[in-house]
Amino acid sequence: MKNIAFYGGGNISQAVIEGLIFSGLSPKNIFFVDRNTKNQNKLKKLKVRSLKTNQKVKIDLFILAVKPKDAIEAYQEIITNFKNPKVACLVAGIKSKKYTNLDKEVEFLRAMPNTSSRFGLGITALYNSSFKKTNLLKVVALLKKIGIVIKVDKESKIDEFTGTIGSGPAYFFYLLQSYEKKLMNICNGDKKIVRAVMVNLIKGVGTSVENNGNLNDLIEAVKSKKGTTEAGLKSFQSNKLGISFEKGLNAAIKRSKEISNEF
Ligand SMILES: NC(=O)c1ccc[n+]([C@@H]2O[C@H](COP(=O)([O-])OP(=O)(O)OC[C@H]3O[C@@H](n4cnc5c(N)ncnc54)[C@H](OP(=O)(O)O)[C@@H]3O)[C@@H](O)[C@H]2O)c1
Structure with a gap:
């Protein structure tokens, strides 16, 4: 895939574009279509180019x-203005059929990345509707430049993924707010130190999971009998934090499915 074009260049496109450039892709091969001046300016700073409908450049992949x-309106613009487009759609909610019914010839897939793609730490779920095998492999290779790619076999799993992983960073930021409150006091309000502490906490957790995937082992390694961790965990358990967190994940999945039915 030589040239790719982002149709809509807001939050998620900017994260993916930054990740792709960080991975070595040349901004010269990245185009965008966006009507919002604020986003246009941000994209120009990344040195990616605005795509005009009369431009004679061949776009190998559109990212909606x-x-x-x-x-649907934006998708119609793509299929009307560009010849034989291939489309990777990042839009939450709307099922493939709504797009593919408009033109059965278009190769189409849904992908659900998250904003950590910006740092090459993205997690993208992918559901293929009508991409041919060789082209699909090329899209997967492109998305692997910004993190890991999970192919799902049912479109409904994209909704589950959206509620858990797409929204996932926000849940961790939410938990970190409790740490921030405590740390501000411990560190005499020094925001820089508080931030550094939170970063190392999260990075350390990530590296531990990378080294040993057994979460019980990891908990046991921190916990000691009658110690502080045990007291904290016991309180979380008696307050049903685990159940409450799972309920939150289920609420997000439910909402994702509701949105899916609204379109
Ligand atoms: N943000 C995330 O973390 C995330 C993660 C995974 C998937 N997604 C999905 O990605 C999609 C985009 O989310 P976002 O947060 O990036 O949205 P966003 O920040 O609002 O960006 C969308 C951009 O597209 C522009 N636009 C809309 N229709 C257009 C058209 N026909 N022609 C040209 N430009 C057009 C918008 O302009 P206006 O502002 O003028 O409308 C806006 O600048 C959503 O469907 C979301 O479900 C988001």
Whole structure:
């Protein structure tokens, strides 16, 4: 895939573009279509180019990344203005059929990345609707430049992924707010130190999981009998934090499915 074009250049497109450039892709091969001046300016700073409908450049892949309310109209613009487009759609909610029914010839897939793609730490779920095998492999290779890619075999799993992993960073930020409160006091309000502490905490957790995937082992390694960790964990358990967290994940999955049925 030589040239790719982002149709809609907001939050998620900027994260993916930054990740792709960070991985070595040349900004010269990245194009965008966006009507929002603020986003246009941000994209120009990344040195990617605005794509005009009369431009004679061959786009190998369109990445559709507009809000669900704008998606069908934007998709129609792509299939009307560009010849034989291939489309990777990042839009939450709307099922493949809604797009593919408009033109059965278009190679189409859904991908659900998250904003950590910006640092090459993205997690992208992918559901293929109609991409041919060789082209699919090329899209997977492209997305692997910004993190890991999980292919799902049912489109409904994209909704589950959206609620758990797409929204996932926000849940960790939410938990970190409790740490931040405590740390501000411990570190005499020094925001820089508080931030550094939170970063190492999260990075350390990530590296531990990378080295040993057994979460019980990892908990046991921190816990000692009648110690502080045990007291904290016992309190979490008696307050049903685990159940409450799982309920939150289920609420997000439910909402993702509801959105999916709204379109
Ligand atoms: N943000 C995430 O973490 C994330 C993760 C995975 C998937 N997604 C999905 O990605 C999609 C985009 O999310 P986002 O947060 O990046 O949205 P966003 O920040 O609002 O970006 C969308 C951009 O597309 C522009 N746009 C809409 N229709 C257009 C059209 N027809 N022609 C040209 N530009 C157009 C919008 O302009 P206006 O502002 O003028 O409307 C806006 O600049 C959503 O469907 C979301 O479900 C988001």
